[in-house]
C-alpha cells in the first residue's frame with residue numbers, strides 16, 4: 001500500500017484517484033500489524049437462479065411476460081466488499097468494522113445504490129447490533145409498517161414473519177409513509193443455503209423507471225396511490241393492529257392515524273380499517289432523481305390470492321389486510337399490475353445469503369423483496385434495520 005493510502009479501498013487503481021483518508025485502527029497499529037481493510041471483490045458469487053415464471057406462492061407468477069428466472073447479481077449491483085486478508089475478520093471489534101462499513105456506504109452507495117458486506121464476524125443479532133452502532137447511522141422505527149415483523153433489539157427487527165414459502169413482491173420500504181427510511185439494512189443470521197431459495201432480490205429502480213409504461217407513470221403521478229389496511233384484532237390473528245401499531249390503546253392509535261392525515265374505521269369485529277393516498281413517485285432526497293417509490297404491487301390485495309394463509313378465502317381483494325388502488329379509489333387493472341410486476345422482476349437480481357452477510361440499500365434507488373424458500377427449508381433468519389439518514 002502507498003504511504004498515506006486509505007485503509008479502505010475499492011481497488012488499488014481506484015485508490016490512486018481517491019483522496020487519501022486514513023482510518024484509525026489503534027489496536028492493529030499497537031500490534032504492529034497492517035490495518036485490516038475492506039476491499040471490493042473481483043468475483044461475482046455463483047448463483048442458482050430462482051424460478052420466477054410459474055413459481056408457487058408468488059404474486060403475478062402466472063403472468064406471461066414474467067422472466068423465467070431471477071438475474072444473478074451484476075458488477076456493482078450490489079458491489080461486494082470483504083476483509084482483505086484471511087483472518088482479518090476477528091482482528092477488530094465489530095464497532096470498528098461498522099465504522100469502515102459506514103465509510104464505504106457514504107462513498108459508494110450514492111453510485112451503486114446497494115452494497116453487500118461479506119465475511120464479517122457476525123453470527124448473532126447482538127453481533128449485528130454492535131456493527132450497526134459502529135456505523136453511526138440513525139435508526140428509524142417501523143411504527144405504521146404493514147408487514148409482519150418483530151422488534152428484536154433497539155434498532156433490530158425480524159425482516160418479515162410471513163410463511164417461508166411465500167414470495168414477497170418487490171417494494172421500497174415504508175414508501176407509503178411520511179419520512180420514509182433512507183437506507184434499509186439486512187443481515188443474515190441463518191441462511192437457507194444455496195439450494196434453499198429465500199434470496200432477497202434487489203431491484204434497480206432506475207431500470208424500473210426506464211421500463212415502465214409512460215402512460216401508467218403519468219396516471220400514478222397525477223392520481224397518486226391509495227393504501228388500504230384491514231387489520232384484525234389480536235383476538236383473531238397473530239397479525240393484528242395492536243402489534244402493528246405497537247399499542248393496544250385505541251385512542252393512541254386514533255391519535256397516530258389522525259396525526260398522519262389518515263382516514264380510519266373500527267369495524268364490528270374489532271378490526272381496524274384505515275386508508276390514505278400518497279405519491280407513487282418520489283424525488284431522491286440527495287440526487288433529486290425521480291424514482292418509482294411505492295408498494296403498488298406488494299400492498300395489493302391480489303397478493304393474498306397466492307398467500308398460503310389466505311389463498312382459500314373467497315373475499316374480494318379489497319377486503320384483504322392490505323390493498324392498493326389509484327388515489328381516487330379506482331382499482332388498478334390486472335394488466336397494469338402484471339406490467340409493473342414484470343418490469344420490477346426484470347430489473348431484479350439475486351444472490352445466496354451467507355451467515356454474516358450485511359446488505360445495505362439506498363431505499364429510493366433500490367427495491368427489494370423475498371423469494372419463497374424451497375420445500376423442506378425450515379430455517380432462514382434475516383434481521384433488518386432502517387435508517388433516517
Ligand SMILES: [Fe+2]
Pocket residue numbers: 171172173368
Ligand atoms: Fe421490505
